[in-house]
Amino acid sequence: MDKMRMESVDMTAQNIEKIGSLFPNCITETIDENGKGKKVINFELLKQMLSSDIIDGNEVYEFTWVGKKASIVEANKPIRKTLRPCKEESVNWDNTENLYIEGDNLEVLKLLQESYLNKVKMIYIDPPYNTGNDFIYNDDFKMTSEEYAEEISELDEDGNRMFKNTDTNGRFHSDWCSMIYSRLMLARNLLSDDGVIFISIDDNEQANLKKCCEEIFGAQNFVAQLIWERAFSPKNDAKFVSNSHDYVLMFAKNISQYIIGRLPRTAEANARYSNPDNDPRGVWMSSDISVKTYNAECDYPITTPSGRIIEPPAGRCWSLSKKSFLERLQDNRIWFGPDGNSVPRIKRFLTDLKHDGMAPTSIMFFKDVGHSQEGAQEVSKLLNGGYFNGPKPQRLMKRLLTLANLQSDAIVLDFFSGSASVAHAVMSQNAEDSKQIKYIMVQLPENTDKKSEAYKAGYKNICEIGKERIRRAGKKIKEEAPLITQNLDIGFRVLKLDDSNMNEVYYSPDDYSQGFLNQLESNIKEDRTDLDLLFGCLLDWGLPLSLPYSSEQIEGCTVHNYNDGDLIACFDENIPNSVIKEIAKKEPLRAVFRDSGFASSSSKINVGEIFKLMAPDTTVKVI
Structure with missing residues (x-):
């Protein structure tokens, strides 16, 4: 039985537990002033977990390798x-x-x-x-071009770089650990x-x-x-x-x-159970009643049904106190063999098992x-x-x-x-x-x-x-x-x-002209379909990718419906207000449109007003 604490809660210990639930790799151990072990935070590693850059410092023994911090940065780095x-x-x-x-x-x-x-x-x-001999995924774990040059490189058909991690590589284990860690x-x-x-x-x-x-x-x-x-x-x-x-x-x-x-229980396991005394509680198996660790309370003679007196084996005692033994004897949970003269054993019923199966x-x-x-x-x-x-x-x-x-x-x-x-x-x-x-x-x-x-x-x-x-x-x-x-x-x-659905174009102010601005009206790559855009929105909104999907035509516009209104999207150009209203009538949780799908800023503002009136709980966004 546990004792009451009788003292206020240790807030430091609680905070360490909270950090440990988020970053278990940042929890280590030390010895307190009484020589007992206690949990502490590895603040250097915690700083690295919260940083997008490699933090300078010595990587000393805990469990480390060259490139470990870089693998953490790589895992936390966003991608487009x-x-x-x-x-x-x-x-x-x-x-x-x-x-x-x-x-x-x-x-x-x-x-x-x-x-x-x-x-x-x-x-x-x-x-x-x-x-x-196996190819290891080549992530951004190398820190200098010279180190990259040491590896035997290959490119797949998409230009992704991989390398064969031969045992002659001085970072044979380090590269593998970096790959799996992130x-x-x-x-x-x-x-x-x-x-x-x-x-x-x-x-x-x-x-x-x-x-x-x-x-x-x-x-x-x-x-x-x-x-x-x-x-x-x-x-x-x-x-x-x-x-x-x-x-x-x-x-x-x-x-x-x-x-x-x-x-599932096997026939072999079930065969260990039987019911030689026809106990109404069902099949059982017996276990030894003697133990090695001596306890004076469990050292007593037992009289069998035939009248034989049995003492515990030399240097041992029974596993049950006399009181517990008599209770089990009364409940017919002690077996003395078919002749009633054998060394007693405890009956353990199959129905008493705490768990189903094995x-x-x-x-x-x-x-x-x-x-x-x-x-x-x-x-x-x-x-x-x-x-x-x-x-x-x-x-x-x-x-x-x-x-x-x-x-x-x-x-x-x-x-x-x-x-x-x-x-x-x-x-x-x-x-x-x-x-x-x-x-x-x-x-x-x-x-x-x-x-x-x-x-x-x-x-x-x-x-x-x-x-x-x-x-x-x-x-x-x-x-x-x-x-x-x-x-x-x-x-x-x-x-x-694949790369982002959105164009990534950066120009200096001198590069812009009126004709050039017309080319930038759409920020979406030309080869992307409505379905590409829809699934990009699912990722952005954090929706599962395996839910039911359907689409329909409304006045010539393609309207996509994901999971019966979790998200409704229309990526057509110049969507009429009548279509916007039909979508709003469905009161989806989320609605998304193409940013360039509206003829003017006022048209875009009007869409927001329609949803405020007809579906005020819908979150509306554009891409």
């Missing part, structure tokens, strides 16, 4: 980018609640910050393992308070990744380091030890709010969750070819979905989507459980090797493989269980990262 819809590559565009986003995940995560803040229940990522900072913001993140990793960066996660999510929110037995047979040609496992690190956003999903173990054996070859075979069978290296098996993904304890409206995010194993698993789990869990896949459109089987089969980049897998997986799931999958969402909206 947008997500452009691609209906032709989507499936069931109008009604699906799933997203497939193509682009650098650092920039995509930045764009999702407002729309999905605290809304994602589970994140799973399988980032590139730092083996010395992304995890942004990912944490998206997790719900009861959310959880799973990260697959191998031995090369496991230790560093755990330290990164302890800083970003808080060491107190560490749940487990799961071990996945990925190989079903040893490698006899291994130089030292045949490595048969990978890790899955598991951190909660707030461990006090996270409730882990438990595994607690998961830290080791995930391939017989239960599949192995790496199984994952490869799943993709190969679905796509009629081995076009992707290292996909995770569906059974492993489903195990993690179970541990995340997802409800029907949950959102799952994977921002290293690869072959889209998570999307496949979500659809499959939805079909089995009749849920409507939604997913967001994010993947850089990294080109496939022109010599690869994937390229020869027509898959020019990894995104094309992932999208096709989702299409085929969804179709197969419906074909195999048509009766229970009638309402299953197997669609996805494709969105592609």
Whole structure:
């Protein structure tokens, strides 16, 4: 029983807790005057978290590397980018609640910050393992041109710079840590308070990744380091030890709010319970009543029903006091064996278990969750070819979905989507459980090797493989269980990262002329569609990107309606007042128009007056 505090609240400690909830990586420990540990704030790191520039100072041991501060700045730096819809590559565009986003995940995560803040229940990522051969996303972590020159550079078709992080690079671990740190900072913001993140990793960066996660999510929110037995047979040609496992690190956003999903009870587990005495309370299993730690109150003789007197084993005592033992004996919760003459044991009923299902173990054996070859075979069978290296098996993904304890409206995010194993698993789990869990896949459109089987089969980049897998997986799931999958969402909206929809033109006053000013009447890029503009507005307003969408023609003008009035937009030129009034009659929460869509300033003012009169609660903006 806890004692009353009997003193006023420690405001300093409370403030430290508040800062820790916002910036867990800024909380460290020290020793107070009594030699006890206490939490304190790392003010240097806190200053860096609140600054858009690199703050000078020594980076000394906590857990640091060259470029750590730069990775924090990079995560916090704003960007002028947008997500452009691609209906032709989507499936069931109008009604699906799933997203497939193509682009650098650092920039995509930045764009999702407002729309999905605290809304994602589970994140799973399988980032590139730092083996010395994988491409690492090249963010702005380098501080001099000389350092950039040391790297082996490549450009993708969009001009995005990447590099191969070879083990001869003096910053072999630093570059990888910088890459993952900034992304995890942004990912944490998206997790719900009861959310959880799973990260697959191998031995090369496991230790560093755990330290990164302890800083970003808080060491107190560490749940487990799961071990996945990925190989079903040893490698006899291994130089030292045949490595048969990978890790899955598991951190909660707030461990006090996270409730882990438990595994279904197995026949093997249930077989441990029986009812040899026909107890009306059902099946039970027995446990030893003796313990090693001696307690005089628990040292007493017990008389069996047959009259035999039993003392505790030498040097031990019973786990129950005499009073507690007699209470259980009276309640028929002590078992003396079928002959009534055995050493007593406590009866523990299956119905008395505090939780449904079984607690998961830290080791995930391939017989239960599949192995790496199984994952490869799943993709190969679905796509009629081995076009992707290292996909995770569906059974492993489903195990993690179970541990995340997802409800029907949950959102799952994977921002290293690869072959889209998570999307496949979500659809499959939805079909089995009749849920409507939604997913967001994010993947850089990294080109496939022109010599690869994937390229020869027509898959020019990894995104094309992932999208096709989702299409085929969804179709197969419906074909195999048509009766229970009638309402299953197997669609996805494709969105592609691109530069801002708005022109960025800067001229000196001498450059302006009357003819030039006419060219600047529209601040929107010529190649942008209404749908591009609409989704740019969704990001700006912080609305989810997967809600229902429709459009209609009103007097020749195209009017877009997002989620039944959450936002109504019309981007036509010279919109007549009659159309404005029709939109206002719908009383949307938000309305948006093109700034150049009005013939004059007075026309724009008139729009505001119409909404004030007909829909005073509508927020009206222009782009």
